Amino acid sequence: MEPGKPLTEPVLLILMSLAAQPRHGYALIKDIETLSNNRVRLSTGTLYGALRRLLEDLWIERFEQEDTSRDKQAYRLTPEGRRQLQLELERLKQLTRVGIARLRMNEA
Amino acid sequence: MEPGKPLTEPVLLILMSLAAQPRHGYALIKDIETLSNNRVRLSTGTLYGALRRLLEDLWIERFEQEDTSRDKQAYRLTPEGRRQLQLELERLKQLTRVGIARLRMNEA
DNA sequence: TCTAATATGTCGTTATGCGACATGTCGCTG
DNA sequence: CAGCGACATGTCGCATAACGACATATTAGA
Numbered sequence: 001m002e003p004g005k006p007l008t009e010p011v012l013l014i015l016m017s018l019a020a021q022p023r024h025g026y027a028l029i030k031d032i033e034t035l036s037n038n039r040v041r042l043s044t045g046t047l048y049g050a051l052r053r054l055l056e057d058l059w060i061e062r063f064e065q066e067d068t069s070r071d072k073q074a075y076r077l078t079p080e081g082r083r084q085l086q087l088e089l090e091r092l093k094q095l096t097r098v099g100i101a102r103l104r105m106n107e108a
Numbered sequence: 109m110e111p112g113k114p115l116t117e118p119v120l121l122i123l124m125s126l127a128a129q130p131r132h133g134y135a136l137i138k139d140i141e142t143l144s145n146n147r148v149r150l151s152t153g154t155l156y157g158a159l160r161r162l163l164e165d166l167w168i169e170r171f172e173q174e175d176t177s178r179d180k181q182a183y184r185l186t187p188e189g190r191r192q193l194q195l196e197l198e199r200l201k202q203l204t205r206v207g208i209a210r211l212r213m214n215e216a
Numbered sequence: 217t218c219t220a221a222t223a224t225g226t227c228g229t230t231a232t233g234c235g236a237c238a239t240g241t242c243g244c245t246g
Numbered sequence: 247c248a249g250c251g252a253c254a255t256g257t258c259g260c261a262t263a264a265c266g267a268c269a270t271a272t273t274a275g276a
Contacts (some may be wrong), residue, residue, distance in 0.1 A: 012203070153226080
C-alpha cells in the first residue's frame, strides 16, 4: 500500500467497518455486507490478505478484548489508518463531484 | 470488466474525461492530469491497456473526426459506457456517504 | 538542426482480488 | 447423540490490471 495510491474497495470497506468499532475477521465480512447494502460479500482470501497488509502498514492493529467470552483477536484502526481513511474519502468525494459535473456537461 | 465490479481509478478517469467530449489517447492523459488536480498522470501502459478493454466491452468506440487537421483516432463514450459511468458515480457517492458517517461515529 | 511536445504502442514485473480448499468450534434440533 | 448450519480463520493458485521501461514516429519551434 504505497502512499497516495487509491485504496481498493475491499480495503476501503474494511477501514470503514473498523472506523465504527473494533471487529474480528468474520464480523468484518458480516458488517461489510450490511454497510454495502448486500452488494459486497468479501471472500476470506480477500479478507485475510488485506488484513495482513494493513497490519504490516500499521493502519490497523490487533486488539485483545478479554471479556465477552471468546471474541478474541479483534482488529482496530490506528490513528494512521483513520487518517488514511479520511484522505481516501476526501479523494472519492472530489472525484464524484467532478464526475457528476462532467456527465451533466453532455447529457443531451 | 465484469458487470457490477468496481471500476479502477484509471478506467473511471478515462470515462469521466470522455463524458465531456471525444478525445484521443494523448489528450486523455493531459485532461486526466487536469481533472484529477495534477494527482494522476496515466502511463501509456495503463492507458492503452485500459482503452483496449473498454473497446472490447463496447463502453467506448473509435470516432473519426475528419476535420481539424491531424487529430484522428479519437475515442467516444457509447451509451453503455455512459450508463456504467453513472452507475459507478452513484456507487461512489453512496460509499462516501456511509464512510463519512462511520468516521463521525467514533472521532472522539 | 536538434529538441521538446505530441502521439501510440508493447513487455515484464508486481500487486491484488477471489474462488476453492482446508480445518475446527459452537449451539441447536431431530 | 448425531448431524448441521453458522461462526471463525487461514492458504493456494489463477487471472487481471497497473505501471515503469522501452520503442518509434511526427511536428513545431528555437
